[in-house]
Amino acid sequence: MDAVYKKELRGYFNSPIGYVFISIFALLSGVFFVASNINASSSRYIDTLYLVTFVFALVVPILTMRSFAEEKKSRTDQLLLTSPIKIGDIVLGKFLAALTVVLIALAVTLIFPLILLLFNANIEPYTVLGGYVGNLLVGMSLIAIGMFISTLTENQLTSAVVSLTLFLILLLMEGLRSSIGSGVLYDILGMISLFSRFTPFSGGSLSLSAIVYFLSVTALFLFLSARVIEKRRWD
Amino acid sequence: MILEVKNLTKRYGAAVAVDDISFSIKKGETVGFLGRNGAGKTTTMNMITGYISSTSGTVLIDGHDILTEPDEAKRLIGYLPEHPPLYLDMTVREYLDFVAQLKGVMEAKAKKKNIDKILDCVKLGDVYGRLIGNLSKGYRQRVGMAQALVGDPEILIWDEPTVGLDPKQIIEIRSLIKNLGADRTMILSSHILNEVADVCQRVLIINKGKIVAEDSINNLSRGIETVNRMTVRIGANERSVGRLLRELSGVRYIECLGVKEPNTVDFIVESDKGADVRRAMFNQLARAGYPIMMLKPVDVTLEDVFLKVTGEEN
Numbered sequence: 355m356d357a358v359y360k361k362e363l364r365g366y367f368n369s370p371i372g373y374v375f376i377s378i379f380a381l382l383s384g385v386f387f388v389a390s391n392i393n394a395s396s397s398r399y400i401d402t403l404y405l406v407t408f409v410f411a412l413v414v415p416i417l418t419m420r421s422f423a424e425e426k427k428s429r430t431d432q433l434l435l436t437s438p439i440k441i442g443d444i445v446l447g448k449f450l451a452a453l454t455v456v457l458i459a460l461a462v463t464l465i466f467p468l469i470l471l472l473f474n475a476n477i478e479p480y481t482v483l484g485g486y487v488g489n490l491l492v493g494m495s496l497i498a499i500g501m502f503i504s505t506l507t508e509n510q511l512t513s514a515v516v517s518l519t520l521f522l523i524l525l526l527m528e529g530l531r532s533s534i535g536s537g538v539l540y541d542i543l544g545m546i547s548l549f550s551r552f553t554p555f556s557g558g559s560l561s562l563s564a565i566v567y568f569l570s571v572t573a574l575f576l577f578l579s580a581r582v583i584e585k586r587r588w589d
Numbered sequence: 590m591i592l593e594v595k596n597l598t599k600r601y602g603a604a605v606a607v608d609d610i611s612f613s614i615k616k617g618e619t620v621g622f623l624g625r626n627g628a629g630k631t632t633t634m635n636m637i638t639g640y641i642s643s644t645s646g647t648v649l650i651d652g653h654d655i656l657t658e659p660d661e662a663k664r665l666i667g668y669l670p671e672h673p674p675l676y677l678d679m680t681v682r683e684y685l686d687f688v689a690q691l692k693g694v695m696e697a698k699a700k701k702k703n704i705d706k707i708l709d710c711v712k713l714g715d716v717y718g719r720l721i722g723n724l725s726k727g728y729r730q731r732v733g734m735a736q737a738l739v740g741d742p743e744i745l746i747w748d749e750p751t752v753g754l755d756p757k758q759i760i761e762i763r764s765l766i767k768n769l770g771a772d773r774t775m776i777l778s779s780h781i782l783n784e785v786a787d788v789c790q791r792v793l794i795i796n797k798g799k800i801v802a803e804d805s806i807n808n809l810s811r812g813i814e815t816v817n818r819m820t821v822r823i824g825a826n827e828r829s830v831g832r833l834l835r836e837l838s839g840v841r842y843i844e845c846l847g848v849k850e851p852n853t854v855d856f857i858v859e860s861d862k863g864a865d866v867r868r869a870m871f872n873q874l875a876r877a878g879y880p881i882m883m884l885k886p887v888d889v890t891l892e893d894v895f896l897k898v899t900g901e902e903n
Contacts (some may be wrong), residue, residue, distance in 0.1 A: 357690030361676075368678055433674035433736065436638040437691040438660040587642045589601070 357439070358447030366417075366455050375416045379459040382409045387466045397475035399467050403485035404556040406463065407492045407549055410456075411521035414493065417452045418500030419514035422583070427508045435587070445580045449497060456493040460486060481558040488555030491568035495548060496521060498575035505582040524548045590649075591616040591665075591774050592637070592744060597646035599632050599798075606632040608798035609646070616743070619770040621785030621806075622778035623891060624795035630778045631671055633795070634748045637776075638668040650744065664692065667742035671749045673733025677722030681713060681732055684721060685739060692740040707738045711765060727758035734765065744774045751784060763787065782806070782891040794898060802898040809898065810889045817860045819867075820846070822853050822883035823874060831856060833873055839864030853882050 366372030386405040390396060425431040434444055467477055500517045507513050527547040534540045544550075551568060554561035592614040599607040607629045614620050624630050635641045637648050639655045639662065648655040650662040676684055685707070689700045708714045711731045716724060721732055730750065737745055747766060751759045766777065767788050779785050785792055786806040794802040794809070802809060823830050831854075834843050839860045846855035860866045867884065874881055 357687060360690070361687045364683070365676075365678065428675070428677070429670065429672045430674040430676055432640055432668075432670045432672075433688070434691070435640050436663055436666070436668050437688075438663040438693060439691055440660075587640070 355443035355447045362451030414496040415514040415517040419510045421504040423513045495571040498572040502575040502579045593649040619775045621789035621792040629798040667737035669737045818887045824880040
């Protein structure tokens with residue numbers, strides 16, 4: 355796992371991908387920060403953090419599109435799968451490397467609350483902390499889903515487009531639900547409405563059920579990624 | 590037996606890629622895996638190395654089943670697939686370092702010693718710091734070989750190692766492989782008879798997913814009549830000398846190959862089985878005043894061996 359993690363992390367920063375991801379992430383978060391805090395003269399930094407979850411939907415595909423698609427295309431999966439290393443460790447190594455890049459990107463946004471402090475804004479530290487935890491959980495879930503999609507194709511672009519489309523659908527889920535109103539479909543859509551699970555974090559509370567939800571989604575898609583790779587060996 | 594393959598089968602839907610093959614390899618032996626493209630060589634290699642799973646049958650590497658004890662089994666194998674699995678955005682150094690970690694060669698001193706030895710062996714020292722993506726095909730192939738050698742595996746498996754290389758590179762890679770085979774167990778897959786004949790003590794011939802013959806090259810090619818097909822170069826300026834050859838009794842086929850050397854013409858001459866036309870040909874051409882500049886039997890090809898072992902007539 356260690357070897358794959360290091361190789362992936364180096365891969366992100368040996369190529370433009372890591373830098374592109376962090377730059378776009380910081381730029382879009384910055385735009386939201388200016389809009390909801392600076393221009394609105396608001397000290398509610400959690401409003402920005404809420405919007406940052408949408409930024410994830412747009413940029414996580416950049417991070418995950420290569421993951422397995424590129425290994426398959428360049429046939430380097432042959433090296434990984436004939437080495438004495440478990441498929442689960444390969445998946446986990448890749449996941450943790452992408453998560454590290456997300457953590458770096460989130461760390462960059464810590465400058466925003468510091469700017470607010472310059473204006474003597476009254477920041478609620480625990481709400482902000484909770485917001486970051488929520489963001490991290492959203493990021494983890496999306497990375498796992500994006501990686502899973504990357505195992506299904508040899509083409510990076512397909513992987514990115516499918517991930518992005520799926521994330522946008524997930525984003526629109528709440529709007530779709532409110533137009534339905536109630537019923538079975540309403541409940542089903544509620545289960546897969548990933549982004550709405552962030553709501554308790556923006557209210558300033560750490561919701562255990564939301565944490566469990568995000569961790570379960572992450573674990574499920576990491577498991578499915580490993581299954582897809584394993585399954586292909588048997589076809 | 591360091592490698593035992595028992596009743597190995599791979600099906601893709603209704604198609605059978607590898608059909609119930611069994612063989613075993615002794616420690617230190619060098620075995621050739623010979624077959625036309627698409628005969629099932631690569632599928633077999635991929636099952637032996639654990640890249641894909643078999644539909645049925647077992648592969649034992651030094652007693653470890655590749656499916657139930659993959660880590661122990663894979664540690665004993667160095668594999669160079671047909672397309673070397675290279676990360677083009679890494680330098681040779683980064684790549685070999687990564688492979689060493691993958692294979693569990695973690696201790697820094699041992700790793701350095703191992704990699705230095707490999708670099709020396711495959712002569713990669715001068716491109717060690719360069720990006721793999723910027724290397725020529727021949728160098729990339731050597732990086733692929735270096736990858737297989739990391740961790741000093743007991744068994745080396747080369748799948749079509751010289752495909753797509755230029756003649757000079759082919760010679761280099763072949764001699765490297767020959768040297769490596771001296772103190773290791775090795776499987777060399779190829780569709781070129783000479784490549785395997787040069788290195789391997791024993792050859793498995795695979796056709797349509799089945800092993801059709803298992804012997805040394807010498808035994809396999811013994812009895813294949815080579816005097817009945819030869820190339821002859823005649824010191825003549827006109828192609829009409831072919832007529833003289835055609836007149837000889839026992840000659841059943843003549844093909845003009847054109848001018849390969851100034852003032853000569855090349856022909857392929859095939860005679861009936863058992864008939865040796867060389868003496869008659871010499872006399873015939875000498876009488877007409879055309880010297881024979883060269884006469885050589887056409888090499889035994891994989892196709893010839895195939896025809897022999899499958900009992901087909903051409």
